[in-house]
Amino acid sequence: MSLLLVLGVSHLTSALYAPGSRIREKIESKKITSQVKEKLPEKYGPYYFDQPIDHFSLNTSTFKHRYWANTDHYKQGGPVILYNAGETPADDRSFYVINSTMAELAKRLDGIIIVMEHRFYGTSMPAPDFSAKSLVTLNTKQALEDIASFIKDLKLPNLDIELPPAPETKYIVYGGSYSGNLAAWMRLKYPHLVFAAVPSSAPVHMSYDFYQYFEPIRKYGPKHCIKAIHSVILFVDHILFSPLEGPKIRLKERFGAQDLKHDDDFAELLSYPLGLWQAMTPASNPFVEEFCSVFEGLSSVHDYVEAYGNYTKSIIKKACDKEENVNECMDTHDPRGKMYTDVTNENRAWLWQVCTEYAYWQTGAPLWKSTIVSRKLNTAWFQRQCPLTFGEHEVPRRPIWRKINREYEGWYVSLDRVFWIDGEYDPWREDSIQSESAPDRSDWEEDAKYVVLPKSVHHWDFFVSETVSESIKNTQEQVYTSIRKWIDEADQPSATFAMKYQSPN
Known part of the structure; x- marks a missing residue:
């Protein structure tokens, strides 16, 4: 039975891409698999x-x-x-x-x-x-x-x-x-x-602004962990939504992302660990074991930010090549980036499906709700990547998600x-x-x-x-x-x- 359990983890993490999937793809691409799979x-x-x-x-x-x-x-x-x-x-x-x-x-x-x-x-x-x-x-x-x-x-x-x-x-x-x-x-x-x-x-049921994706995590995640995440995101957004650039640079530096130019790309980086929730199985809980554990024994916002920042630094190290800075690795605004120009990248298939039909954009919650994701991660961040990837005249201005709901x-x-x-x-x-x-x-x-x-x-x-x-x-x-x-x-x-x-x- 252990074989299915291993396969099941792969099945769950790949299905309907979780938050931070772009970063996760970078990490997975660098792994060297020595395990011989059963034939x-x-x-x-x-x-x-x-x-x-x-x-x-x-x-x-x-x-x-x-x-x-x-x-x-x-x-x-x-x-x-x-x-x-x-x-x-x-x-x-x-x-x-x-x-x-x-x-x-x-x-x-x-x-x-x-x-x-x-x-x-x-x-x-x-x-x-x-x-x-x-x-x-x-x-x-x-x-x-x-x-x-x-x-x-x-x-x-x-x-x-x-x-x-x-x-x-x-x-x-x-x-x-x-x-x-x-x-x-x-x-x-x-x-x-x-x-x-x-x-x-x-x-x-298709959604365009799918902030509700994070609601089960916020409601059912370990209370101390969710409190820590919420505190960090409030702290982060207070700075990201201010007009002052100096505090933003210093903030990103605490997360190892001082070279990351755009605030929404930084917000996506912070969403990465929340994707671990979807990867949970009956036998393993990477959300708690890999991420929530960093907040154990901490109680102040300063300490929460420090712990979240150290975790993010480790993710950057896994995802990015040594010779590239964080902006080169994680920028989504440059139309010359490899993520937009490499037509052999198999991840473009699902991106095409959500860009043309389904949407499912996993965003920060509206102002009237508590959020564990930066509100800088909005529908515009996702939507902008569609014409950059496929061409402005090759995809609809927005996915036809309402039509899909009517049709099905x-x-x-x-x-x-x-x-x-x-x-x-x-x-x-x-x-x-x-x-x-x-x-x-x-x-x-x-x-x-x-x-x-x-x-x-x-x-x-x-x-x-x-x-x-x-x-x-x-x-x-x-x-x-x-x-x-x-x-x-x-x-x-x-x-x-x-x-x-x-x-x-």
């Missing part, structure tokens, strides 16, 4: 599917769409558990076909488990780079049609018999985080192909045979349908399930090990019993006839 047996893949580059044009060109499949436990009539890996290369997640809640679900249902890579991640590349010209086919509609096309035309090379088409074969789309959105949206838009869905920690119904989506799972402490919960701001569903007439996992963060239900809580184990069992019930009900003769002739429109 997935070849019989599970990877396999490749000829996927249309553009589903909505007359061009018939295709690309090699990568996937993995485990058919070991398949019996005639069993379902397919289909997981799209979302906004990260699927290599590590390929192990989900043998060691995951989804693999266990497929085994118990006599089914198949498939892990499918998302277009423009890993080796599933419809184009040679990540320029705006190449990324024009990276959007929600294309991604969903990828899954639909895969379901309609799938022929598994490691299965001796031909798999009956949907809806005769029941496809259950599983997903966590952004891929959880895809799971829900597949059930919404392709009910004739997708029998059921399990979206976990799925922020299906956001908080108001009503679906049957969907099992929604969220973590009580998940920073993405505010954009999920189980947000405290979302409409109450207690009287909605739909055959759906809703679970909020107590004291859990970002799709913790994916973990299968002795470290998970009883509530997670119970939820995993509920997912099985619910899907088993839905399958049994659908297999009744009258229901089978209705499903067979269900209209795709």
Whole structure:
């Protein structure tokens, strides 16, 4: 079980980029990995599917769409558990076909488990780079049609018999985080192909100014730690919002960032440790162990600032090359910077998605709310990077997040045979349908399930090990019993006839 736990950490930290992700990418790129990863047996893949580059044009060109499949436990009539890996290369997640809640679900249902890579991640590349010209086919509609096309035309090379088409074969789309959105949206838009869905920690409601991301951290983080962070940010913003340059330079010097020219870049640097909250797992808590521990035994604002500053200095040392100063390393204002000119950088794929469609800008709270993030980190900081990265005329002035909410119904989506799972402490919960701001569903007439996992963060239900809580184990069992019930009900003769002739429109 330890393998999945390791993979799960990677899964959580990469999913839906956390605050300070740009700095985190710099740190990760400098790590030398000596650990030899366990190799997935070849019989599970990877396999490749000829996927249309553009589903909505007359061009018939295709690309090699990568996937993995485990058919070991398949019996005639069993379902397919289909997981799209979302906004990260699927290599590590390929192990989900043998060691995951989804693999266990497929085994118990006599089914198949498939892990499918998302277009423009890993080796599933419809184009040679990540320029705006190449990324024009990276959007929600294309991604969903990828899954639909895969379901309609799938022929598994490691299965001796031909798999009956949907809806005769029941496809259950599983997903966590952004891929959880895809799971829900597949059930919404392709009910004739997708029998059921399990979206976990799925922020299906788009937000432009998403300051609420930090609210669970502020509410549920260790009290002394949150008090320290809040005190430091008040101190910092008092100086950053003043017209005097001298105090700003001296402030940045205390954090090892005296060369960092722009105040909003400095604010982003200070947000880095808050991203560790999303990286928590049932077995590890880097937010407390790596960051909050620096405030132990301290009580004054002066000491809090000193401790935060020392922590930030260590991050700068990890992220920046020795020969470059902090401004060269972390500046986001220079259009000549490598972050804007290197079209081979795979991180541009998710940036394109949030710049064109989703937003999700993680900002400091408005004045009327307490904040643990500098208010210098605002929507303008995020939005400015979109035209600098892709070109002023290549991206919309703002992401079309409102249109996405209208098209896919956001908080108001009503679906049957969907099992929604969220973590009580998940920073993405505010954009999920189980947000405290979302409409109450207690009287909605739909055959759906809703679970909020107590004291859990970002799709913790994916973990299968002795470290998970009883509530997670119970939820995993509920997912099985619910899907088993839905399958049994659908297999009744009258229901089978209705499903067979269900209209795709």
